[in-house]
Amino acid sequence: MDWRTHSTGARHLYIHIPFCHRRCAYCDFNTYANMDDRMGAYTNALVNELHALPVERHPLSVPADPHPLLRADLPPTIFLGGGTPSMLPLDQMEQILQAASAVVPFAGAEITVECNPGTVLGKDYLRQLHGMGVNRISMGVQSLNDPLLRMLGRIHTAAEARVSYEDARAVGFDSVNLDFIFGLPGQTPADWHDTLAQAVTWDVDHFAIYSLILEESTPLYAQVQGGRLSVPDDDITGAMYEHTMEFLGARGYHQYEISNWARGPLTGPGGLPKHAGLHNVAYWLNAAYHAAGAGAHGHIDGKRFVDVLAVEDYITRAGMLSSPLRETTDLSPTDVLAETMMMGLRLNMGVSYAHVIDRTGFDIRQTHGSVLADTIAEGLLIADELGIRLTERGRMYGNQVFQRFL
Numbered sequence: 001m002d003w004r005t006h007s008t009g010a011r012h013l014y015i016h017i018p019f020c021h022r023r024c025a026y027c028d029f030n031t032y033a034n035m036d037d038r039m040g041a042y043t044n045a046l047v048n049e050l051h052a053l054p055v056e057r058h059p060l061s062v063p064a065d066p067h068p069l070l071r072a073d074l075p076p077t078i079f080l081g082g083g084t085p086s087m088l089p090l091d092q093m094e095q096i097l098q099a100a101s102a103v104v105p106f107a108g109a110e111i112t113v114e115c116n117p118g119t120v121l122g123k124d125y126l127r128q129l130h131g132m133g134v135n136r137i138s139m140g141v142q143s144l145n146d147p148l149l150r151m152l153g154r155i156h157t158a159a160e161a162r163v164s165y166e167d168a169r170a171v172g173f174d175s176v177n178l179d180f181i182f183g184l185p186g187q188t189p190a191d192w193h194d195t196l197a198q199a200v201t202w203d204v205d206h207f208a209i210y211s212l213i214l215e216e217s218t219p220l221y222a223q224v225q226g227g228r229l230s231v232p233d234d235d236i237t238g239a240m241y242e243h244t245m246e247f248l249g250a251r252g253y254h255q256y257e258i259s260n261w262a263r264g265p266l267t268g269p270g271g272l273p274k275h276a277g278l279h280n281v282a283y284w285l286n287a288a289y290h291a292a293g294a295g296a297h298g299h300i301d302g303k304r305f306v307d308v309l310a311v312e313d314y315i316t317r318a319g320m321l322s323s324p325l326r327e328t329t330d331l332s333p334t335d336v337l338a339e340t341m342m343m344g345l346r347l348n349m350g351v352s353y354a355h356v357i358d359r360t361g362f363d364i365r366q367t368h369g370s371v372l373a374d375t376i377a378e379g380l381l382i383a384d385e386l387g388i389r390l391t392e393r394g395r396m397y398g399n400q401v402f403q404r405f406l
């Protein structure tokens with residue numbers, strides 16, 4: 001049966017907006033500059049795809065599971081990511097949100113829009129987004145060092161990022177995430193400390209902090225390969241990460257995932273911080289979610305699917321009301337196990353044995369006993385009677401741990 005034709009239990013929705021003013025030097029996301037004239041056609045295509053998604057008719061059943069997050073259950077979530085959703089004209093944003101609300105009802109939902117701070121200068125756009133029911137903003141700030149921002153090809157300065165952040169708060173957003181990247185070419189530990197120290201004075205609820213990934217297809221990669229720029233070595237980036245954990249921890253931020261910190265109180269589902277980003281938590285729990293838009297990935301009923309990547313292709317196929325679906329993959333139990341472990345171990349609370357059994361049928365104490373014993377002996381994992389989680393050192397070498405479950 002086609003995944004669109006029946007109800008699925010999925011109540012999380014990702015929507016991809018593949019437009020940017022300018023491509024940043026480090027970014028290989030599915031996004032395009034100078035295609036603003038295709039936004040209207042893209043919005044129409046997206047609305048078509050959203051209308052074709054199966055509407056949730058049955059409340060999600062919550063398995064009796066000692067994993068604290070599953071016991072508490074997550075609210076529905078909608079996440080408009082990109083690219084730069086905040087480039088969309090407001091009337092198009094409204095059409096998309098309206099179509100999305102038929103897939104995941106807005107009542108009680110976390111609704112996030114990703115914004116580039118350089119696109120939301122002036123309060124008007126943010127105020128109207130808030131008026132449409134959006135209740136969380138995620139802004140890419142990346143650094144508060146202007147020469148580094150220029151080197152990255154960002155379209156805003158540090159001061160402009162601050163104004164956009166404050167505007168978001170002023171128009172009523174009480175949940176705002178800021179993205180930062182460390183390990184940038186030419187960045188010293190002192191530069192990174194300055195960015196962090198400034199950012200915490202803004203009274204930010206949530207930080208997503210990524211270590212730079214040098215993606216092969218990007219201009220930054222070519223500059224580093226060509227010797228025109230150099231990145232800090234692994235010891236220095238490791239020390240920057242450790243400093244981040246220590247510095248934010250000492251200022252009341254709870255790290256709840258490898259790259260995510262939020263301020264208390266711990267009143268979110270399952271004892272997560274109130275401002276934790278729950279859409280991403282759904283991914284880390286390997287929950288079912290819908291996805292719409294060029295190159296968007298979804299996960300429903302033991303299948304992964306990905307929509308066509310190119311904007312024009314997407315517009316044509318969704319516009320004709322034919323399926324824009326590019327590819328569907330049936331997941332084997334071992335695929336699901338690898339994904340459940342890889343995603344779940346990113347959370348600081350880790351994964352419970354019962355959660356893995358519920359998702360995959362495997363009891364990892366039996367199927368992966370020696371992997372667990374070795375990884376615990378190396379100081380990368382901690383086990384208790386409910387499950388396993390990464391140690392602080394394990395968080396620095398997360399990828400090595402995840403691979404052992406592949």
Ligand SMILES: C[S@@+](CC[C@H](N)C(=O)[O-])C[C@H]1O[C@@H](n2cnc3c(N)ncnc32)[C@H](O)[C@@H]1O
Binds near residue numbers: 084210214215
């Ligand atoms: C879709 S963007 C955020 C919204 C908006 N497009 C912007 O950049 O302001 C998602 C985030 O991914 C992170 N990111 C993108 N490419 C990265 C890379 N190569 N290494 C580390 N982080 C990266 C950045 O922090 C970025 O803010």
Ligand code: SF4
Binds near residue numbers: 019031
């Ligand atoms: S980081 Fe954000 S603004 Fe920059 S190219 Fe990627 S999606 Fe676009």
